[in-house]
Structures are given as C-alpha cells and as structure tokens.
Amino acid sequence: MCLARGPLSRLRGEETMESLYGGALHRRVTIVDLAAAKKRGEKWAMLTAYESMTAEIFDEAGIPVLLVGDSAGNNFLGEENTIPVTVDELIPLARAVVRGSQRALVVADLPFGSYEASPELALATSIRFFKESGVMAVKLEGAHLETVKKLVASGIPVMGHLGLTPQSMHQLGGYRVQGRTDGDAIVEAALALEAAGAFAIVLELVPAELAARITAALSIPTVGIGAGVNCDAQVLVWTDLMGMGKSAPKLAKAYRNLRVEMLAATKEWSDDVIGGVFPGPEQTFN
Numbered sequence: 001m002c003l004a005r006g007p008l009s010r011l012r013g014e015e016t017m018e019s020l021y022g023g024a025l026h027r028r029v030t031i032v033d034l035a036a037a038k039k040r041g042e043k044w045a046m047l048t049a050y051e052s053m054t055a056e057i058f059d060e061a062g063i064p065v066l067l068v069g070d071s072a073g074n075n076f077l078g079e080e081n082t083i084p085v086t087v088d089e090l091i092p093l094a095r096a097v098v099r100g101s102q103r104a105l106v107v108a109d110l111p112f113g114s115y116e117a118s119p120e121l122a123l124a125t126s127i128r129f130f131k132e133s134g135v136m137a138v139k140l141e142g143a144h145l146e147t148v149k150k151l152v153a154s155g156i157p158v159m160g161h162l163g164l165t166p167q168s169m170h171q172l173g174g175y176r177v178q179g180r181t182d183g184d185a186i187v188e189a190a191l192a193l194e195a196a197g198a199f200a201i202v203l204e205l206v207p208a209e210l211a212a213r214i215t216a217a218l219s220i221p222t223v224g225i226g227a228g229v230n231c232d233a234q235v236l237v238w239t240d241l242m243g244m245g246k247s248a249p250k251l252a253k254a255y256r257n258l259r260v261e262m263l264a265a266t267k268e269w270s271d272d273v274i275g276g277v278f279p280g281p282e283q284t285f286n
Contacts, residue, residue, distance in 0.1 A: 017029070017036070020034075020037050020042060020044050020064040021044075021062050021064070022062070025102075025103060028104065028136065029064040029065065029103060029104060029105040030136075031105070031157050033064070033105075034064075034065070034105070034199065034200060034221055035199070035219075038220065038221045043232060043233060043234070044065065044233045045063055045064070045065075045233065045234055045235075046065040046066070047067070047235065047236060047237075047238050047241065048066070048067050048068070048069045048071055048072075048075070048235070048236070048237045048238050049066045049067070049068060049097045049101075049238060050068065050069075050075070050076045050093045050096075050097070051093060051096045051097065052096040052097065052099050054100075054238060055097040055098075055100030055101045055106075056100040058101070058104070059100070059101035059102055059103055062103075063104055064103075064104055064105060065104060065105045066101060066107070067107050067108075067235060068090060068093055068094040068097050068106065068107065068108045068109065068135065069082075069109045069237070070090065070111050070112070070166075071109075071166075071237050072089070073085040075239045076093070077089065081169060082109075082112065082166045082167055083112050083167060083169075085109075085111045086111055086114075087110075087111055087114050087129075089111075090109065090129075091132050092133075094106065094133035094134075094135050095132065095134060098133055098135060099134075105137065106135045106136055106137075107135060107136070107137040107138065107159055108129045108135040108138050108139070109138070109139050109140075110122065110125055110126065110138050110139065110140045112167040115140055115147060116144070118147075119147040119149075119151070120150070122140065122144070122147045122150065122151060123150055123151060123156070126138045127154075127156075137157035137158065137159055138151065138156060138158060139160070139161055140158065140160070140161065141161040141166070141167050141168065142161070142162070142168070143160075143189040143192055143193060145196045148160070148193060148196040148197055148198055149196045149197060152196070152197030152198075153197075157199050158197065158198050158199065159201065159223075160190070160193040160201040160202065161202040161204065162189055162190055162193070162201060162202070162203055162204075162206075163179060163186060163202075163205050164176065164178050164204040164205035164206075166204075176205070177205050178206055179207055180207060183206075183207070183210045183213075186206065186210065186214065187210070187213060187214055190214045190217070190218060190222075191217060191218070194219065194220050199220055199221075200220055200222070200223055200233070201214075201218070201220065201223065202222075202224075202225065202235065203222050203223065203224050203225070203231060204224075204225045204226055204227065205226040205227070205251065206227050207227075207228070208227065208228025208229070208230065211224055211227035211230060211231055212228060212230035215230055215232060221233055225251055226250070226251030236252055236253075240253075241254065241255055241256075242254065242255070242256050243256050243258055243259055244259050245259065
C-alpha cells in the first residue's frame with residue numbers, strides 16, 4: 001500500500017499529520033501525532049513486530065505504531081510466557097524493527113526485572129534501548145508513577161499498561177479479565193499514569209464498559225487488547241492476526257491463516273525436492 005502525502009497542521013508549534021494514515025512520509029510518527037489523533041477522534045492500529053521483514057510489511061501497510069513486545073517470549077523465542085525475556089534478547093529485535101521500518105513509531109517493552117526495583121534502574125534500561133536499538137518510546141506494566149516521571153523527565157516517552165499485566169500473571173492467578181470488581185482502582189491508576197506523563201496506556205483484558213469509561217476520562221490515547229471497541233487504538237500480536245498459531249485467543253481475530261499456507265508451501269517444496277523437480281531450469285545457472 002502506497003501512502004500518499006497528506007496535508008499538515010500545527011500542534012504546539014510542531015509539524016503534525018492531519019491523519020496518521022496517508023500523512024507525512026518524510027518523518028516518523030511521534031507522540032505528538034498520537035495526541036492530535038486523540039483530539040480528532042481518529043482511531044489507530046498498533047502491531048507487535050520482532051524482526052525487520054515483518055516490520056517493513058507492517059510499515060508499508062501504514063501501521064503507525066509498532067511494539068517490540070516481550071510477547072516475543074512466547075511468540076518468537078519459544079518461551080512459555082513473557083517472564084523469561086531479557087533486555088539482551090529484546091534489544092536486537094528492537095534494533096531490527098527500527099531498521100525495517102521508516103515511518104512507524106517503534107515502542108519497546110521493558111522486560112520483567114529490568115525496571116521494577118527503582119526509577120534509576122528503569123532509566124538505565126531505557127537508555128540502553130534508546131542507544132542500542134533506536135526505539136522512540138518504552139512501555140512498562142503497572143502504575144509505577146515515580147518511574148514514569150523519571151523517564152519522561154529524562155526525555156523518554158512512556159506508554160503505560162493496565163488491566164491484565166502479563167508479567168504479573170502468577171500474582172494475578174493467570175490470564176484473567178481484570179477490573180470486574182476493582183474497576184475504580186484501574187481508573188485511578190490510568191489517571192495517575194496520565195498525570196505522571198505517560199503518552200498512552202494499553203488496557204488489556206478489561207470489561208468493555210470500563211475501558212470506555214477510562215478512554216473518556218483521559219486526554220491521552222488508550223490502546224485496547226481484549227478491551228472492547230471504544231478504546232482510541234487497538235493492538236494485536238501479529239502472529240494472532242495472521243493465524244500462525246493453531247488457534248487464536250478470544251481477544252484476537254485471525255484475518256489470514258498463514259499457518260496453513262506455510263505448511264502447504266513447505267510440503268510442496270519438500271515434495272519437489274524429493275521428486276527431483278526443484279531446482280528447475282529457472283533456478284539453475286549455466
């Protein structure tokens with residue numbers, strides 16, 4: 001998909017796209033653009049990405065924000081969940097996503113254990129991501145308000161994450177809907193994160209009514225995953241979107257079945273090799 005240039009407007013003295021889709025191609029999407037989209041009521045999509053080839057495809061498709069998530073653990077690195085993922089594992093993936101994209105704002109998750117102990121630890125980890133991978137923002141789970149303030153004051157944009165926080169799955173008792181009985185606490189945490197300087201907040205596995213309430217209360221965008229249609233944006237793990245797993249979780253929709261396509265292509269090629277059909281004349285040099 002070719003993105004045509006669109007008109008530009010001004011927000012706080014900065015050049016801002018009037019639409020995240022089809023806007024300026026000579027620079028990346030910024031948190032200022034996302035703030036402007038919230039004011040316009042324009043929804044946007046965010047996808048995970050873990051390497052350069054898919055990042056290039058999603059960027060070409062016009063996805064304005066790419067998340068190098070610790071979901072790489074159970075979708076790329078073969079782990080059972082996100083908890084084992086390390087900074088040293090995620091930085092090369094983030095670097096590849098930055099290199100593979102030209103327009104998207106690239107956000108990196110701070111892995112479990114790399115930020116919780118202190119704002120200073122979170123800053124040191126975030127600086128590594130900025131210097132070694134080139135990402136433009138970080139995401140962290142929970143209401144670590146002093147940490148968010150520290151990072152923002154240091155020039156590092158922060159995306160928050162409330163509701164189901166996968167790094168806390170053992171404390172939460174597994175992957176369960178959050179906010180059915182403590183919705184007010186999540187609303188208060190969202191408002192506190194906004195006040196601390198977060199530029200957006202992911203809401204995961206919360207009731208749709210609660211997510212709509214939070215979205216209406218905030219001046220920053222909400223990004224839903226299993227949180228209903230009223231969030232400002234939506235995020236999916238790309239392997240769920242493309243049907244790479246044997247089944248998609250309830251919060252996702254498989255728009256294609258690449259698992260079936262890849263199985264068929266692999267078997268077809270293998271049969272051609274066994275049968276002496278591949279390589280053919282087109283793949284042969286004289």
